[in-house]
Amino acid sequence: MDTKLKDLIEEKRSVILERWFDAIVETYPLDTTGFFKKQKDRFANPVGHAIVQGTEGILEVLISGKELNEDLPFLNDFIKVRAVQDFTPAKAMDFIFLLKKVVREVLEKEIRQNQIYDALLSFESKIDDLALFAFDIYVKCREQIYELKTDELKRMTYTLLKKANLMYEIPAEEFEVNDQKCNT
Amino acid sequence: MAKVEKAKLPKPEEISNIDYHPPATDWMDTPTEFKPGTYCWGAKEKDLLTLGLPNPRQWSPADEDWKLPEGWETTILDGIAERLAKYRSFKIFMDICVRCGACADKCHFYIASGDPKNMPVLRAELIRSVYKKYFTKSGKFLGRLAGARELDEKVLKEWWSYFFQCTECRRCSVFCPYGIDQAEVTIIGRELLNLVGLNIDWIAGPVANCYMKGNHLGIEPHAFKGNIESMCDDIEDMTGIRVNPTFNRKGAEILFVTPSGDYLGEPGIYTCMGYLMLFHELGLDYTWSTYASEGGNFGFFTSNDMAKRLNSKIYAEAKRLGVKWIIGGECGHMWRVMNQYMDTWNGPADFLEVPVSPITGTRFENAKSTKMIHITEFTADLIKHNKIKLDPSRNDHLKVTYHDSCNPSRGMGLLEEPRYVLKAACNNFYEMPENTIREKTFCCGSGSGLNASENMEQRMRGGFPRANAVKYVQEKHGVNMLANICAVDRAAFPALMDYWCPGVGVAGTHELLANALVMKGEIPRVIDLRGEDLPGKGGNE
Numbered sequence: 001m002d003t004k005l006k007d008l009i010e011e012k013r014s015v016i017l018e019r020w021f022d023a024i025v026e027t028y029p030l031d032t033t034g035f036f037k038k039q040k041d042r043f044a045n046p047v048g049h050a051i052v053q054g055t056e057g058i059l060e061v062l063i064s065g066k067e068l069n070e071d072l073p074f075l076n077d078f079i080k081v082r083a084v085q086d087f088t089p090a091k092a093m094d095f096i097f098l099l100k101k102v103v104r105e106v107l108e109k110e111i112r113q114n115q116i117y118d119a120l121l122s123f124e125s126k127i128d129d130l131a132l133f134a135f136d137i138y139v140k141c142r143e144q145i146y147e148l149k150t151d152e153l154k155r156m157t158y159t160l161l162k163k164a165n166l167m168y169e170i171p172a173e174e175f176e177v178n179d180q181k182c183n184t
Numbered sequence: 185m186a187k188v189e190k191a192k193l194p195k196p197e198e199i200s201n202i203d204y205h206p207p208a209t210d211w212m213d214t215p216t217e218f219k220p221g222t223y224c225w226g227a228k229e230k231d232l233l234t235l236g237l238p239n240p241r242q243w244s245p246a247d248e249d250w251k252l253p254e255g256w257e258t259t260i261l262d263g264i265a266e267r268l269a270k271y272r273s274f275k276i277f278m279d280i281c282v283r284c285g286a287c288a289d290k291c292h293f294y295i296a297s298g299d300p301k302n303m304p305v306l307r308a309e310l311i312r313s314v315y316k317k318y319f320t321k322s323g324k325f326l327g328r329l330a331g332a333r334e335l336d337e338k339v340l341k342e343w344w345s346y347f348f349q350c351t352e353c354r355r356c357s358v359f360c361p362y363g364i365d366q367a368e369v370t371i372i373g374r375e376l377l378n379l380v381g382l383n384i385d386w387i388a389g390p391v392a393n394c395y396m397k398g399n400h401l402g403i404e405p406h407a408f409k410g411n412i413e414s415m416c417d418d419i420e421d422m423t424g425i426r427v428n429p430t431f432n433r434k435g436a437e438i439l440f441v442t443p444s445g446d447y448l449g450e451p452g453i454y455t456c457m458g459y460l461m462l463f464h465e466l467g468l469d470y471t472w473s474t475y476a477s478e479g480g481n482f483g484f485f486t487s488n489d490m491a492k493r494l495n496s497k498i499y500a501e502a503k504r505l506g507v508k509w510i511i512g513g514e515c516g517h518m519w520r521v522m523n524q525y526m527d528t529w530n531g532p533a534d535f536l537e538v539p540v541s542p543i544t545g546t547r548f549e550n551a552k553s554t555k556m557i558h559i560t561e562f563t564a565d566l567i568k569h570n571k572i573k574l575d576p577s578r579n580d581h582l583k584v585t586y587h588d589s590c591n592p593s594r595g596m597g598l599l600e601e602p603r604y605v606l607k608a609a610c611n612n613f614y615e616m617p618e619n620t621i622r623e624k625t626f627c628c629g630s631g632s633g634l635n636a637s638e639n640m641e642q643r644m645r646g647g648f649p650r651a652n653a654v655k656y657v658q659e660k661h662g663v664n665m666l667a668n669i670c671a672v673d674r675a676a677f678p679a680l681m682d683y684w685c686p687g688v689g690v691a692g693t694h695e696l697l698a699n700a701l702v703m704k705g706e707i708p709r710v711i712d713l714r715g716e717d718l719p720g721k722g723g724n725e
């Protein structure tokens with residue numbers, strides 16, 4: 001990535017992260033207590049923790065120039081949270097695009113002074129690339145929620161199926177996969 | 185069944201139009217929405233008819249018209265008046281909250297959603313605002329200025345939504361300086377809703393089953409016996425020992441009662457095999473009952489009367505069979521009921537004796553009145569007196585943590601016994617962080633009858649704070665087994681773990697105990713209770 005822009009972002013990293021965090025918190029229902037922001041204990045406030053981890057991780061990977069892929073644990077962890085928080089898909093994913101807005105706002109003057117619009121555009125298109133991976137993760141999370149229901153039903157009726165000798169009729173491999181997950 | 189809704193990806197122009205600032209409406213003006221995945225189905229007509237509950241009809245919470253009975257407002261207000269007179273605690277909870285906010289961020293549903301109406305203080309306010317309007321002077325005259333509001337259909341829908349988004353876990357009450365127990369407010373809220381036919385299917389169905397057949401799953405006596413016997417077959421394959429439990433045997437010393445999830449679903453059945461093996465090894469003079477075949481009590485999530493009705497069979501069976509005392513299996517809410525309500529509802533059980541362990545001679549004074557002890561109390565006492573032989577190395581492939589189920593921990597103070605049993609049975613035991621265990625334990629997110637499947641998204645959300653702590657010990661210590669003493673946990677946690685911390689299994693405490701239990705005359709163990717090879721024990725791994 002453009003070194004000038006990279007330096008500028010590095011310099012303002014903490015402001016950018018803070019504003020981005022605030023913008024994400026604003027996507028939640030009105031909360032006058034500022035809980036997500038104020039409570040710093042990661043166990044008392046797992047959502048706040050996931051936002052911090054997610055935003056720091058994403059910004060790092062964007063400016064480090066590392067290759068983007070789906071296997072980004074912080075992205076995965078945060079999208080898992082968004083996927084069960086009563087958002088529409090668009091709203092669940094908007095947190096990524098908020099970064100564009102924040103970077104433009106925070107670095108407005110510097111970008112103008114240094115005339116690095118091209119660098120900004122390519123940075124923004126990297127955000128778009130990341131968003132595509134993020135959508136994939138989101139869709140997988142939503143699909144998993146439906147799978148969890150069927151798996152649960154199978155567990156609930158396990159002995160009945162076994163007794164009726166029906167176990168071979170339901171996808172046995174799927175069951176084994178789950179069992180293994182439980183025992184490894 | 186809900187249709188699988190594929191997530192629609194937004195178009196770029198839609199994304200740029202996203203409004204990042206939700207409207208700053210007051211909570212009273214924020215309407216309740218019913219989105220798929222976040223609420224449970226409504227109670228079915230047939231179940232309400234079976235139970236003789238009011239307003240049986242087909243309806244759906246997503247419908248505009250909930251088909252409420254004529255004059256429902258009066259029914260609810262009379263219901264509130266009756267309960268204010270009957271339960272002093274309810275009146276106090278309505279009056280003394282000082283809005284200090286200490287409870288606000290302690291509810292797992294709030295922590296995970298940020299929805300203000302999931303703050304315990306606001307959840308109580310949903311009823312309190314109506315109480316103020318109709319039962320206090322200031323509310324009558326000042327109305328909204330005093331935080332009062334009229335009861336209308338919108339309010340009722342909001343109650344339904346948020347009282348079925350509270351798992352009655354009582355975590356909030358631990359932090360309230362006045363001891364206000366939001367779980368009790370929810371319990372009363374649900375009772376009121378039931379007066380006009382507003383229960384959820386996942387509660388009303390099991391309650392109707394239990395009323396007709398003795399257990400939530402509607403399993404009939406022959407199937408109950410059959411299930412247990414097939415577990416005995418599996419035990420024989422594993423140990424070479426034939427376990428012969430008895431059913432409805434008059435004159436047994438002890439009656440054993442456990443939740444039905446233990447003899448049907450996975451992984452509950454492995455816990456049940458654990459009980460069978462332990463009792464056999466001790467030569468305990470005990471019996472199962474095919475009538476008192478349910479330790480859990482979803483009536484408790486419906487109304488006080490319903491809970492009492494379903495609970496009555498336990499003492500009735502103890503009396504009919506002429507036992508001396510009762511042991512109860514690993515269950516959560518069952519123990520809140522047994523410990524705090526059974527004696528007042530259906531006691532005193534004078535015909536029973538104070539439980540005395542026939543193996544150690546320990547007299548369980550704590551159960552002097554109810555005559556019923558929790559199985560981990562019984563087992564911890566055995567271990568303490570060195571009465572059973574354990575080989576914990578059989579659990580060496582497991583790294584275990586323990587989830588304090590809400591009701592046994594906060595409702596009866598059962599904190600040490602399960603840990604004592606687990607530490608004796610497993611060499612690798614790790615605690616989750618201090619502010620997520622014991623009295624401060626985080627709920628599984630599926631308690632109090634909310635472990636349906638249609639609300640899976642809501643369950644994953646509510647269980648996030650719990651799973652987040654599990655994930656921490658998974659990453660830090662390699663934990664791969666979440667032990668617990670609750671049948672709802674065993675049913676609900678596998679999904680929660682699969683979503684948030686794949687690779688962590690779920691087991692009852694007595695499953696792990698029985699893995700380690702060295703039985704007299706057993707063949708060398710090469711498989712565990714799940715029929716899987718025991719690493720390092722000469723299996724075919």
Ligand code: SF4
Pocket residue numbers: 290291292293302303304307349350351352353354355356357366367370627
């Ligand atoms: S009882 Fe539990 S679920 Fe209900 S409001 Fe309190 S913390 Fe939340």
Ligand code: SF4
Pocket residue numbers: 280281282283284285286287288304305359360361362363364
């Ligand atoms: S902690 Fe107790 S007094 Fe304080 S707001 Fe909550 S319920 Fe009210």
